[in-house]
Amino acid sequence: MKHLLTLLRQARAAWNARAPRERLMLAVMSAVVLVALLWSLVDWTRAERQRLSAALPAAQAQLAAMRDAAAELERLQREPPRSAPAPASAAKTLENSAKARGLNIEVKPGTDSIRINGSGGFDPVIEWLAEMQRDSGLRIVRLNANRDGAGVRIEAELGSGEH
Secondary structure: OHHHHHHHHHHHHHHHHOOHHHHHHHHHHHHHHHHHHHHHHHHHHHHHHHHHHHHHHHHHHHHHHHHHHHHHHHHHHHOOOOOOOOHHHHHHHHHHHHHHOOOEEEEEEOOOOEEEEEEEOHHHHHHHHHHHHHHHOOEEEEEEEEEEOOEEEEEEEEEOOOO
């Protein structure tokens, strides 16, 4: 505290040692700097308010979408799991679905799983696998995918996914 009082006395002495004209010029410059700082603060506040008012509707829409997704997830968790069809009955449907998408896929039913070998474009193969999993209830138990020219070659085993 004593050090602060000493500094204030020194500042007052330095101020009083200045000529009146110099004191006036320093006061005016200080006022100009203060006005510029206040102006900058007001401008920044206005710009930030505009940015936030534009971002609020997007954030509200995102929150609504998240709430919808959470409600859908809760609904899906309440549903009983579907049982997978017998491999023999699902194999022909899977093969026809693959051919309809233009995929060169061979489907071989086993006793408790289905083996798949074939190739096609990457996106169509992935979309077919996702659709197959969604619609048939079969799950990918094993998958080997390798680049094949512009597409992909897959070897997979599908089953009920219950282990």
